[in-house]
Each structure stands twice: as C-alpha cells, then as structure tokens.
Amino acid sequence: MNLIAVAILAPLSATLLIMLLRRFPATLALLGAAIGLVGSLELLANAYNGLSQEIILPGLPGMPLRLVATPLTALLSTLVAVVCTLVMVYAVGYMKKDREQVRFFATLLLFAAAMQTLVLAGDWILLLSAWELIGLSSYLLIGFWYRKPGVKSAAMRAFLVTRSADLGLYVAVFILITNAGSSDIASTLNTSGGPAIAAGLLLLIAAMGKSAQTPLHDWLQRAMAGPTPVSALLHSATLVAAGAILLIRTAPMLAPETLLVIGIVGGVTTVVTGLIALAESDLKRMLAASTSSQYGLMLIAVGAGVPMAALLHLIAHAAIKSSLFLGAGVFQHSRDSTMLDKLQGVGRNQPKIFFGFALAALALAGIPPLSGFFSKDAIIAATLSSDHIWILLPLALAGTLLTGGYMARALRILWLKNGTSQPVSGLAWMGTGLGGLVLLAVILGAAFPGLELLLESALNIRLTENTITRFIPEILGLSAALGGLLLGWFFPVQVLLGPILPWAKRGFVVAGGFDNLMVRPALAIAHGCEKLERLLYKGVLATGRLGLRLGKAARRNDESGIDGMIFSFVRGTVNLGGKARTLQNGLIHKELAISTIASAVILVFMFIVLLTY
Amino acid sequence: MERDLALLIPEIIILLTVVFALVAEMLRLPRIALAIIIAGLLLATVQTLPLLDVNTTVFGGTFRIDTLSVWAKLILLPATVLSLLLARAELAGTDREGTVYVLVCLVSLASVLLAGVGDTMVLVLGILLSSLGSFALVAYPRDDFATEAAMKFFVFASVTTSVMIFGLSYWFGGTGSTLLSELSRLDSSPVVAVIGLFAVIIGLGYKASLVPFHFWAPDAYEGAPVSIAAYLSVVPKIGAILAFAQIVRDLPITMAWPLIIAVIAVLSMTYGYLAALVQNNIVRLLAYSSIAQAGYFLLGIVAVGTSPLALPSLIIFSAAYAAMNLGAFAVVMVVGRTLETFKGIGRNKPALGVAMVVFLLSLVGIPPLAGFVGKFLLFGAAIEAGFTWLVVVAILNSVLSLAVYLRIVVPMYQKQHDDSSVAMSTPLISLVWVIALLLTIAIGLGAQLLFGQLNEYLTGESLHCATSLSYLS
Incomplete structure (x- = not known):
C-alpha cells in the first residue's frame, strides 16, 4: 500500500471509526496517529534514499489531483505526524475528565488528516481543499468548549479572519493555474513576471491570515479559548504553519x-x-x-x-x-x-x-x-x-x-x-x-x-x-x-x-483593529443577509401559497367535471350506466377544446416569433 | 440491402419475437409468450451493443442508426422487460394475458422506431403503431374506468395525429421529400416550415404528454393497470421525446423553434407540478409528474444543434427517468393507489420505504441520484444554448416538485393507527424495484463514465464537452 495513503488515511479512518463506534476514542486516536507516523517516517526514509512517491487521483478533466512525497513534503509530513502523535498522547491525559472525548479526538484526527493532505498535496486544487478543511476543523476545535462564554466568538473570529485572507489564496491559485495551464504545483512554480508578483502578493495575504501576521495577528491570541492540546497543535506544526509552508513551497517562484x-x-x-x-x-x-x-x-x-x-x-x-x-x-x-x-x-x-x-x-x-x-x-x-x-x-x-x-x-x-x-x-x-x-x-x-x-x-x-x-x-x-x-x-x-x-x-489596536476593519462589516453583511433571507422566506411562502391556489385552480379547470363525473359515474353504474358515457364524452370535448385553443395560441405565437425574428 | 438488414437486426428480432409470442398466445401459453418476449428483447439489446459506434442511416435515410437510436434501444428494451415483469405480477391469470405482452412489445418496437426516425412517414408509422397498442393496453381491464380512459385516449390520439399528418403534408410540399434530412431546404419558405413544425409539436406533444396535449394521460394511467401506466409513462414517452430530438436536429435554426419548445417546456413543468400538488391518487400524481418531467426533457431538445451536451444529456436523463419512474410505479403497485395507503409504510416496510424515498428524491433531482445527473446535464445544455431563463424556471419548478413528492414521503413516516397489509407484493415486483433502485443510484454515480462514453461516440471531441461540464460544476 502506498505510504502517502497511509499517512493521510490512518488518521482519517481513525476519525471515522471513532465517530462510528463512539467508544475507545483515545485508544483509536493514538493508534491512528501512530500508524500515520509510521507511514510518514517511511516516506522520509524513502526520501533519504532518493525515492519519491506520487499518487495521481482523478480530479477535474486535465487536472488530476496529486499527492507527492518529495523530500520537502515528506519532511513536513513527518513533522506534522510527530507533533500530532505526541500531542495526542498528551491529550489523553488532558482530556481525561472531559465527557466529549469522542468529538474531541474525532475532530483532532480530522484536522491531522487534513494537514497531512495539505503538506503532501501536489496540486493546487487538493491544496485548496485541504486548506479549507483545516480552516473548518480548526474552527471546530477552537470552539470545542462552545458553552463557555467568549469561545464561540473566538472561533468565529478565527474563522472569519483566516477565511477573508483565504480569498488571496483563491485568486492566487486562479492566476497560477490560468497562467501555467496546469494545477500541478511544481509546474506552476515556473511562473514569472507580472503574474508571479501578483500571485506572490496574494499568497502572502493568505499566509498572513493563517500565520497570524500583523495586522491579522489578533485572532490567534483569542483562539486560546480552545483546549490546550489544540493550541499546541494549531500553533506549532499545523494551522499556523500552513501559511509559512505555503510561502516556503512557492519560494522558487517569488519575485x-x-x-x-x-x-x-x-x-x-x-x-x-x-x-x-x-x-x-x-x-x-x-x-x-x-x-x-x-x-x-x-x-x-x-x-x-x-x-x-x-x-x-x-x-x-x-x-x-x-x-x-x-x-x-x-x-x-x-x-x-x-x-x-x-x-x-x-x-x-x-x-x-x-x-x-x-x-x-x-x-x-x-x-x-x-x-x-x-x-x-x-x-x-x-x-x-x-x-x-x-x-x-x-x-x-x-x-x-x-x-x-x-x-x-x-x-x-x-x-x-x-x-x-x-x-x-x-x-x-x-x-x-x-x-x-x-x-x-x-x-x-x-x-x-x-x-x-x-x-x-x-x-x-x-x-x-x-x-x-x-x-x-x-x-x-x-x-x-x-x-x-x-x-x-x-x-x-x-x-x-x-x-x-x-x-x-x-x-x-490600530483604527479599532480588525474589529472595525473586517469583523464588523462582515457581521453587518451577515445581518443584512439574514434580513434578505427573511424577506426571501416570506416571498417563498407567498409563492408557495400562490402555487397552492394555482394548483387548486388548475384542478378546477382541468378536472372540473372529474369529481362530479366520478359521483355520477358511481350513480350511473348503480342505476343505468348510460349517463356516464354522456358525461365522459362531454369532458373530452371540453378538453379537446382547450387543446385546440392552446394550439391556436401556439400557432399564433410561432408566427409572431417568425415575423419578428 | 443486406447491410441495411444487418443494421436493423435488433428491430427484426423484436418483430419476430412478437410473431412467435402471438403464436404462443394463440395456443393459450401466456407464460411461454412472456418468456419468448423477454428473451427476444434481451437478445435484441445484446445485438444492439455492436452498433454502439455506428453512425449511419438505412433504407435511403428513412431510419437512422446513430448514438441516439442505439442508446434508445439500450434503455427502452430493458425498461420494457422490467415493465413486463410488473405486468406479469399484476395480470397473471387474467384472460388474454399474453396479448398484453405482445402489445407491449409492439409499442416498444414503435418507440424504438421513433427514436431513430429519419423520415416523416416513419414518424407517422411510429406514432400510430405506438398509439394503437397503447389504446388496447389501457382498455385491457374492460371495466368502465378503463374503457372510458381508452376511449378518451383514442379520441385525443385521432385528433392530434390527423392534425400532425395534415401539417406534415406542408413539409412534403415544401421540400418534395419525406426525408427529415431535406428539411434544411425550408430555409427560404418559413411559413411552410412553421406549419409543419406546429404539426409535429401537436403530434409528438400528445405522444409525450406535453401541456396542452396532456389531458388523456392522467385518465389513461388511472384507468389502466398500474404496470401498464408505468410502461406508458416511460417507454412511449421517451420514444416520442427522442423522435423530437431527431427532427429538430435537421430544422433550420433560423426558425427560432427553440423558443417555442422552451415555452412548452415551461408550461409542462409548471402545470404538471401544480396539478400534481393537489392529487390524492398516487397514480394520477405520478401521471402529472411525468407530464412535468417531459417538460424537463425539452430542455435538452431546446439545446439540440447548439450544445454538444444536448444529446448526451437527453440519453442520460432518459435512462435515469426510466429507472426512477418504473421504480416508483413498482412501489405503488406494492402499496396501493392512494396517499392514504402510503401512511406508515416507511415504518412497516423500511426497505420499500427507503426505495420509494430514493425514487422520489431522484425525480426531484437531488444528488447523487440519477435524476440529479440527468437534470444537471439538461440544465447545462440549455445554458450553453443560451436559455438561462428556462433553466431558472426549471430550477424553480424543481423546488415546487419537492413539495409534490414530499406529499408522498411525509405520510410514509407517519404513525399509522391500524396495521393494514399491502396491496400486492410478489417477488417479481420486488425484483423490479430493487433493480430500479440499483440503477437509480448507479446511474447517478456512474454518469461521468457514461458521459465520457457518449461523448466519444457523439463528437469525438470529448475534451470540449468535459471542459464545459467542469465549467458548469
């Protein structure tokens, strides 16, 4: 089995197992992290011996998803795996009294798997997906004790800040892919000139968000609301490191x-x-x-x-x-x-x-x-x-x-x-x-x-x-x-x-800090959206009611005779049976008339279109 | 000549099958007749496979062997087999049981002919053959409901078909030929072209039960045995839609025909779902739903000639529609015809309930089921053809359709006071809905593969289609 797959899938399958079994979370987490670590170490050993591995998965047409284990990515993967495993060991003790160990370890492992994917990703699309995944799972981890006051807002802030900076990554990736015609990271690194400068600066913005660089540094301190193993993991080799890793990996391209x-x-x-x-x-x-x-x-x-x-x-x-x-x-x-x-x-x-x-x-x-x-x-x-x-x-x-x-x-x-x-x-x-x-x-x-x-x-x-x-x-x-x-x-x-x-x-804090610059506008937009949504909801309800009314009207039009027909039909069968036939004939006439009128309208419409075309 | 006959082997097999089955029926051996027909249809399906990359016409261009007609056979013939299994489960032991199988097989032959139509006379032949068989099938129970429905069906068919033949004579007058491939000559005489197209819309609109030529459908489905309703809502309808696609392929685009078809699509989708919203009889509800689904098919027709997605999307949605509609009707056969009978079925028969939910959600078009993939591609085709507004209307209608189908789903999971038994449950029906369920899921998941295949056959420029697909997603 491919070692790259081991490094990523071991924590991921441990997550799934924990969620499915809902017991022994700590044991499973340690096991998943340890197996992942073994995979990463083997990758690194292979890299020392000059072997590099690659997995190519079917992705977008012409742009397959790649996972590569070069010396750099293997080293980073090992780093992530080592820190994750040790933090996991620590977390077993730290979370001993917590009741929600299942949720904790499942999210932590999901985060680890996403981070492994991020460092091993060989193409931008997979990297973006992993980038989003670590954003999401870090949000879940920071907000783990969501009942405590202030925790939710801290998680939300971390999410908002990093997400708004992520826009830079999206635009940069767009520039790089359109410029190089390929989503392979290695081949986009040959970009030069104007696109390289633009993409480099945009990547910097993304990295500033994730690595908490001034002036986007505020969220990281607030993110301390999460459990300590989470802080240890996020701050050392993973979430925050993602920004720096991004710049290190794209360094050959930077002007x-x-x-x-x-x-x-x-x-x-x-x-x-x-x-x-x-x-x-x-x-x-x-x-x-x-x-x-x-x-x-x-x-x-x-x-x-x-x-x-x-x-x-x-x-x-x-x-x-x-x-x-x-x-x-x-x-x-x-x-x-x-x-x-x-x-x-x-x-x-x-x-x-x-x-x-x-x-x-x-x-x-x-x-x-x-x-x-x-x-x-x-x-x-x-x-x-x-x-x-x-x-x-x-x-x-x-x-x-x-x-x-x-x-x-x-x-x-x-x-x-x-x-x-x-x-x-x-x-x-x-x-x-x-x-x-x-x-x-x-x-x-x-x-x-x-x-x-x-x-x-x-x-x-x-x-x-x-x-x-x-x-x-x-x-x-x-x-x-x-x-x-x-x-x-x-x-x-x-x-x-x-x-x-x-x-x-x-x-x-400058000019009210990030609050005034980003968070308040974002929240204002969110409130606006909520209002719009309420409005839309009302609109949809009204449309629904209108639809029901129309439906009833349609029934009246379409089958005005049906109910009566069925009644008469029953009566007719009981009594004579002849009456139904007349009713039903009348119905066909009526419907044919509708069809005829409608087709006449269609014919007229066709001629109008023909004449004006 | 030999070449033409060799290319028509599937059709010839079906015809021979009908003859043999009729003999068996005359000997009062309905089971033998059924066996002959199923074996014949499957043989015909297998014989179609070698034709997959053929693109030609036979008998002087009157019948087309191309991707559309070949895939129509690959979809419609297995769908017919499934319908026959349903019919066997419902009608076994009734008088003249074998004639049902024979008629079904004939109607399927007509539908396959329609899907490869290359000549106006083949079009008329196909519609007449398909209609005549259908009348008899609807009237089969010989009770008052069925007779009335068949009578209504017959009157509607007579009027619309005669109008169609009348209008087609204009095309013949204009081009001097009954071949569809000669239609491009009509560029200079638009009035003649419009009258002919109008006739085709009426004729095929009736056959595909499009608004405003749909009135016969709910009554016919209700009057007919459920298995026959299932069959009529799938096979002849898809045949008519594909015939539509074959015809508009040759129409001069200057006629702005896509706009007219788009309008009919809007009418069918909207009216179908609105009327379905107030039905309490599931068969009628599904009848109106199939009217609306026919409207969705038109999104692909609109894009024929302008979007390379159009034909693949029509084929994939045909396959999806056949699987999910047959499945839904099969469940109705098990449970019963009214909404009331569906109460609590999801609790009493969980597997059946899940299957029904899957079919209905697929009809709505929820990923990752077959209906989603089909509609998604249809939308993509229509957008590529410049009919974004039509797609918006279609999506709004999908929202409406959710309400329609949820009307079935919700009672299924309500608590039920008494433990009433189901209407009919035989291994045959279970077999059909299990197959339909697997297909509904498999088509949804495997559409990418199917799509790639289709593109290879259709254009050879699969890259272009694939990029437009990825652009859409």
Whole structure:
C-alpha cells in the first residue's frame, strides 16, 4: 500500500471509526496517529534514499489531483505526524475528565488528516481543499468548549479572519493555474513576471491570515479559548504553519519585489507581536503572540531568499512551541487559570514540568546547543546575505531580543514566588507527550545539517550561502538572545516598555483593529443577509401559497367535471350506466377544446416569433 | 440491402419475437409468450451493443442508426422487460394475458422506431403503431374506468395525429421529400416550415404528454393497470421525446423553434407540478409528474444543434427517468393507489420505504441520484444554448416538485393507527424495484463514465464537452 495513503488515511479512518463506534476514542486516536507516523517516517526514509512517491487521483478533466512525497513534503509530513502523535498522547491525559472525548479526538484526527493532505498535496486544487478543511476543523476545535462564554466568538473570529485572507489564496491559485495551464504545483512554480508578483502578493495575504501576521495577528491570541492540546497543535506544526509552508513551497517562484514585502511584513510582525507578548498578562496568550512573532522571523528568512532557514526554524519552533503549550496546559490544570498573576511560582509545584518548559523557553530564545539556536542562527545568516540587509537584519535581531525578553519574564514569574497548586490528574500521559517534544526541541539542532543536505540535493532549494562565516551571525544572535533574557529577567515590563505598555496590552489596536476593519462589516453583511433571507422566506411562502391556489385552480379547470363525473359515474353504474358515457364524452370535448385553443395560441405565437425574428 | 438488414437486426428480432409470442398466445401459453418476449428483447439489446459506434442511416435515410437510436434501444428494451415483469405480477391469470405482452412489445418496437426516425412517414408509422397498442393496453381491464380512459385516449390520439399528418403534408410540399434530412431546404419558405413544425409539436406533444396535449394521460394511467401506466409513462414517452430530438436536429435554426419548445417546456413543468400538488391518487400524481418531467426533457431538445451536451444529456436523463419512474410505479403497485395507503409504510416496510424515498428524491433531482445527473446535464445544455431563463424556471419548478413528492414521503413516516397489509407484493415486483433502485443510484454515480462514453461516440471531441461540464460544476 502506498505510504502517502497511509499517512493521510490512518488518521482519517481513525476519525471515522471513532465517530462510528463512539467508544475507545483515545485508544483509536493514538493508534491512528501512530500508524500515520509510521507511514510518514517511511516516506522520509524513502526520501533519504532518493525515492519519491506520487499518487495521481482523478480530479477535474486535465487536472488530476496529486499527492507527492518529495523530500520537502515528506519532511513536513513527518513533522506534522510527530507533533500530532505526541500531542495526542498528551491529550489523553488532558482530556481525561472531559465527557466529549469522542468529538474531541474525532475532530483532532480530522484536522491531522487534513494537514497531512495539505503538506503532501501536489496540486493546487487538493491544496485548496485541504486548506479549507483545516480552516473548518480548526474552527471546530477552537470552539470545542462552545458553552463557555467568549469561545464561540473566538472561533468565529478565527474563522472569519483566516477565511477573508483565504480569498488571496483563491485568486492566487486562479492566476497560477490560468497562467501555467496546469494545477500541478511544481509546474506552476515556473511562473514569472507580472503574474508571479501578483500571485506572490496574494499568497502572502493568505499566509498572513493563517500565520497570524500583523495586522491579522489578533485572532490567534483569542483562539486560546480552545483546549490546550489544540493550541499546541494549531500553533506549532499545523494551522499556523500552513501559511509559512505555503510561502516556503512557492519560494522558487517569488519575485524579488515580493520577497522584500514578505520580509518587511515578517519583520514588522516579529517586533509588534514580540512587544505584545512582553506585555501580555496571560500565559497562553503570551505564547500565542510569541507564535506570531516566530512566524514573523520565518517570513524574514523567506524574504531574505533563504527558505531553508525558514524551514529549519519552522521545524525547531514546532517542537519548542508545542512543548511550551503542553507545559502551560499542566500549569493551567494545577492552578485552574492561565493568568500569569495566578500562575506565580507554579514552577516550584511542578518542577519536572517546569524544567521541560524552561528548556523549551531557552531553546526558543536561541541558547546553544538547543535547536532554536541553530535555526535562529540560520535566519540571521540569511539576512546577512540578503540584498536588504539593513532592513531585515535589525528586524531579525529585534525579534530575537524580544524573544529572549518575554521568555525570561515568563520563566521568572512562573518560578519566583510561592503559591499553592492542586494535584493534576493524567500527569503521566501529559508528561510523556511533553517529554518527547522537549527532547526533540533540545536535540533537533543536531539533525539540521542532515536535513539541509537532504533538501539541498533533492530540491535545489537555495542553501544558506557561506559567503560570510557562521561566526558573525552566531555572535549577533547569541548576544541578542542573551541580552533579551537578561533584560526580561531583571527588569519589570513597565520599565522595558514604558509608555507603550497599555497600547501593547491591547494588542496594538490600530483604527479599532480588525474589529472595525473586517469583523464588523462582515457581521453587518451577515445581518443584512439574514434580513434578505427573511424577506426571501416570506416571498417563498407567498409563492408557495400562490402555487397552492394555482394548483387548486388548475384542478378546477382541468378536472372540473372529474369529481362530479366520478359521483355520477358511481350513480350511473348503480342505476343505468348510460349517463356516464354522456358525461365522459362531454369532458373530452371540453378538453379537446382547450387543446385546440392552446394550439391556436401556439400557432399564433410561432408566427409572431417568425415575423419578428 | 443486406447491410441495411444487418443494421436493423435488433428491430427484426423484436418483430419476430412478437410473431412467435402471438403464436404462443394463440395456443393459450401466456407464460411461454412472456418468456419468448423477454428473451427476444434481451437478445435484441445484446445485438444492439455492436452498433454502439455506428453512425449511419438505412433504407435511403428513412431510419437512422446513430448514438441516439442505439442508446434508445439500450434503455427502452430493458425498461420494457422490467415493465413486463410488473405486468406479469399484476395480470397473471387474467384472460388474454399474453396479448398484453405482445402489445407491449409492439409499442416498444414503435418507440424504438421513433427514436431513430429519419423520415416523416416513419414518424407517422411510429406514432400510430405506438398509439394503437397503447389504446388496447389501457382498455385491457374492460371495466368502465378503463374503457372510458381508452376511449378518451383514442379520441385525443385521432385528433392530434390527423392534425400532425395534415401539417406534415406542408413539409412534403415544401421540400418534395419525406426525408427529415431535406428539411434544411425550408430555409427560404418559413411559413411552410412553421406549419409543419406546429404539426409535429401537436403530434409528438400528445405522444409525450406535453401541456396542452396532456389531458388523456392522467385518465389513461388511472384507468389502466398500474404496470401498464408505468410502461406508458416511460417507454412511449421517451420514444416520442427522442423522435423530437431527431427532427429538430435537421430544422433550420433560423426558425427560432427553440423558443417555442422552451415555452412548452415551461408550461409542462409548471402545470404538471401544480396539478400534481393537489392529487390524492398516487397514480394520477405520478401521471402529472411525468407530464412535468417531459417538460424537463425539452430542455435538452431546446439545446439540440447548439450544445454538444444536448444529446448526451437527453440519453442520460432518459435512462435515469426510466429507472426512477418504473421504480416508483413498482412501489405503488406494492402499496396501493392512494396517499392514504402510503401512511406508515416507511415504518412497516423500511426497505420499500427507503426505495420509494430514493425514487422520489431522484425525480426531484437531488444528488447523487440519477435524476440529479440527468437534470444537471439538461440544465447545462440549455445554458450553453443560451436559455438561462428556462433553466431558472426549471430550477424553480424543481423546488415546487419537492413539495409534490414530499406529499408522498411525509405520510410514509407517519404513525399509522391500524396495521393494514399491502396491496400486492410478489417477488417479481420486488425484483423490479430493487433493480430500479440499483440503477437509480448507479446511474447517478456512474454518469461521468457514461458521459465520457457518449461523448466519444457523439463528437469525438470529448475534451470540449468535459471542459464545459467542469465549467458548469
């Protein structure tokens, strides 16, 4: 059996099984995720050996649906599968007390299957479908606790924002397909000139929506309303990553102008959301803001023309951020809150978890020899080799500095003071999932040279150019990270941010923010539609009534004699039988007359048409 | 000559079958007659298969062997077999049972002739043969209802057919030939062309029970045995519609004939469903529904000559219509003729209930059933021909039709006070509705394949059609 099919179908069939059986959701989910993981790993192993696989399914005429396992897609698929499996392990513990495990695991697996399809998709149409599917399933997951206040609106917001940005993807795909005459992603990458710039910018819009880039970053923080495993999954390797993956995969096509725009968007995001993270008073929201910030860094790398660096950071970040979220989930269970005030000193109650959390935090900040160090180093090296070094390098360094700052602040709050915690159930499951991810976050850096080699030889992705020795970016990155950590640890946030603190706390809302720009108009249109629908409904009802009346009239016309005829017929058979015949003859005459008149009308109509034609 | 006869093998087989069956009937062996006819029809169907990619005419252009007529045989002959099974279940043991089978077979032969009509005289022959057999079939029960219905049918047929023959004489006068392929000569004399077309509309409008020539249909269906009603609503009707398609293929487009046919389509669809909305007798309801469905067929006729989708859509909808209508009538045979008898049937006989729901939803045109695919293609053809307004009307009528068919579905799942038994249930009827159910689903799912096949035979430019199809979806 084809391994691509295994990677996608294993989680999908687990979803279906869970929905059908409605029992053992956790076991089935783990099984589905694990089998999918095996498939993905085999794919990656094949890719190492230079084998790439492809499935071609019948789709639109001339545009078959393709699934391809190139080194890049196999690597991404493995990443998704690994994170999904570990998060699934964690979720078994996290959701132990929840009654709706069936719905939870079914949706989570559906999401995983959709994400696998997205990364393995070899043509735009399948990619679009998968893109929509992850949009839908993330909506369902964010809104999982839909009875809680605010959750529904958060899910709705995530959906609206990402969907409105998705329009960019649709138009871009349209441009690419019409331009290349094929829906195959690989062959559309040869697009150049005006269409390439337009499509690139439109893809950027789609990526900005999904990867929560400024000014569309607001939804991600609100999406924290979902269960923590969901946040961990959405933020690390999947939903949010989809935007960056899109840009990485289309990187060969992006024009220099587009690259500059991408770099600037990423740079602005990394600074803005970094500041927000620094000011945030809720742990999960802080992590969410940090996600936006890290994806900003990846966009800088793409903008600098080195998607490889972005990819490395994406992989490192996936492991790191899911560890951080999983740790946060344990803290949340032990204090029943995610507010930093309430979480003070929680690290002392859960020292093992805190240790993992701290390792991941240091990795994110970029401390050697943890994985984040290598990937950040690659990004900074990328900006050094870029044509726009003076724009991108400072932004990247500022992003690194801020990362150190907010992570140190969080660690300080979680560790210093004392507080009381309640015991947490399911800790074994959660600890296992977390441990696996932290391990990855720590050691992944060692695998990077291998990955670089694999992708370089197979894909011809431009590799970090060694024009400048690695020494300079290492020094720059490390000093920024250390500086950030020290600042964050020793200075309170009021001092660091000064007058812009309140503004940062509100998420740098400009002009009423996304609410005024997008959500309110969208809701207004929705209300308008509702009114229109009511109107239409009334109209339909009226039409229906009219139709019934017409029907009755038609019956009267058509069969005015029928009822009477049947009565008389019965009477006639009982009495004589002759009367019916006369009645029935009369009826035929009447009907023939109607037919004759109607055909006369038709004849006249035909002549009129003939004369005027 | 030999070539012509070789191409007509299916028709000749049917004719011989009729003769043999008649002999068997004279010997009072109705079961043998039925067996002969079913075997003959199936043999004729099999013999049609080698003709699939033939596109020619026989006997000097009077009869066409083309995709339309070949597929008509592949659809109508199996449909006839299914109807015969129903008839056997309903009429077994009655006096002169075998004549029913013989007549049905003759009417099918006429319908097949109509589907390949290449000459006005073949048209007249087909309509007369089909009508004469149908009168006798409707009158078969020999009770007052049936006699009255047959009489009415006869009067209607006589009037419309004579008008048609009269009008066709204008075409003959105008072209000097009875061949349809000569009709393009009428370009210069539009009045003659219009009178002839008017005649054809009346003649075939009666046969296909289009408004305003439909009056006979509900009475005839009600008076006839249910199996015969099922047969009449499918086979002769499809034959007449396909004859229509054969004729308009040769009409000069300058006559604006599509507009007239579009108007009749609107009348048939709307009037049929409106009248069906107030029926309490299921057979009458299905009669009016078949009038409306005939209107949908016209959407394909309108597009003949302008859209490459037209002929494939007509063929696919014919197959779909045959399957779902026969299925619905078969269920009516099991359950009974009035809405009242349908109460609670979905609870007492779940399989039968599900089948009926599938047939009715397919008649409405709900995906993924056969009716949806057929209507979808018809709509596509009409849109390609520039009749978007007609498609809008058709879709509005589909909404209306949902109300019509739900009137049957809703009582089926109501609670029923007494546990009344069904009217008639034999393995034969069950066999028919199971086959119809499978076909309704299979055509819906397999239409893509079927469509590709048809395109290959029809135009050879399947890519064009496929792209227009994808454009529509």
